[in-house]
Amino acid sequence: MKSNSYLQQQSQFITQGQSEAELRQQLKAFGVDARRLSKFTQLCLLGALPLKPYITPNTAIYLASPFNSPSKFNKLFHQLMEQDLPSPLDFMANLNNATVFQLSQLLQTTGNSIFLITSPEDKAQPLQLLQTELKNGITDQVLLGWGFESPTDTEWEGSCWWLLSNATGENTLTTSAVQNSPNFSTAPYSMPENHYLHFALNGQNFNIGA
Numbered sequence: 001m002k003s004n005s006y007l008q009q010q011s012q013f014i015t016q017g018q019s020e021a022e023l024r025q026q027l028k029a030f031g032v033d034a035r036r037l038s039k040f041t042q043l044c045l046l047g048a049l050p051l052k053p054y055i056t057p058n059t060a061i062y063l064a065s066p067f068n069s070p071s072k073f074n075k076l077f078h079q080l081m082e083q084d085l086p087s088p089l090d091f092m093a094n095l096n097n098a099t100v101f102q103l104s105q106l107l108q109t110t111g112n113s114i115f116l117i118t119s120p121e122d123k124a125q126p127l128q129l130l131q132t133e134l135k136n137g138i139t140d141q142v143l144l145g146w147g148f149e150s151p152t153d154t155e156w157e158g159s160c161w162w163l164l165s166n167a168t169g170e171n172t173l174t175t176s177a178v179q180n181s182p183n184f185s186t187a188p189y190s191m192p193e194n195h196y197l198h199f200a201l202n203g204q205n206f207n208i209g210a
Contacts, residue, residue, distance in 0.1 A: 005127070005134060005164040008141065009054050012201065013047035014158040014191075016150075032106065040065070040149040041099040045106070047159030048145060052107055054163055060111035060139045061100050062126045064118045065147045066196060099147070111139045123199050134166040141165040146200040156191050160200030 015023075023042040024034040030049045034042050044063065100113040112133065118125050123146060130142040147159040191198055 005131060005142075005166055007162055008165055009051050009163040010161065011047055011050045012158065012160040013043060014156055014160075014197070014201075015043075016156050017153045030106075037102065038098065038149075040147060041102055043149055043157060044099050044145060044147040044159040045102065047147070048103055048143065048161045049106065051143065051161060051163055055107045055109060055143065056140060057109060058111045058139050059107070059109045059163075060130070060133055060142045061103050061107070061109060061113040061145075062116065062130055062142060063100050063103070063114070063145045063147055064116045064123060064126045065149075066117065066119055067149070103143075107143075109143075111142075120194060120196050123196065130164060134164070146197055148196045156195060156197065158197065160197055162200070 020039050020042065023039065023046065026046055027034045027042060030045070032045060032049075034045070037045075097113070097115050100115050104110075104113045114129070116126055116129075126144055130144055133139055133142060142164050143161060144164060145159050145161040148157050150157040191201065
């Protein structure tokens with residue numbers, strides 16, 4: 001039996017060359033103190049938090065990325081190797097599930113929260129998992145995101161988020177509505193097709209049958 005997932009809302013935060021201090025300042029508008037958060041987590045929060053009004057308590061959260069936070073890992077590694085100085089707070093901030101934990105806490109959800117390591121070649125893999133969750137009635141909707149922190153200051157980075165359910169309704173967005181909504185615009189980005197986030201920026205990918 002075929003089951004479709006329908007996009008209810010979409011949001012994104014795409015940037016290039018912004019420092020962690022600049023990202024922390026933007027998160028203050030959401031009431032978030034980001035001093036202990038990795039840059040990767042900050043990028044994901046800035047993309048996902050605009051969807052908070054649409055999140056229900058049992059919303060599941062799936063986040064995919066090829067890596068967590070390169071900047072936090074490099075800092076942690078160099079402190080340990082060069083100064084023999086462990087940094088447990090940086091270590092906890094760079095755990096794979098640290099970002100989805102922060103999202104669950106800020107969005108006040110109790111549904112499943114999963115971090116998936118995916119490559120550009122298998123970035124659609126989370127769609128298969130959420131289909132199972134929705135089809136089995138484990139949750140009524142899933143917040144699905146792709147996050148990417150660039151190891152350099154010259155590449156696009158950020159996060160793209162889809163809020164999906166298995167039911168249509170008056171709030172369901174058509175492809176046209178998604179691409180013309182305030183939170184969906186690829187026009188400012190000259191992002192190459194092989195970039196990790198390019199797939200998530202394409203609103204035509206959301207209606208996937210299982």
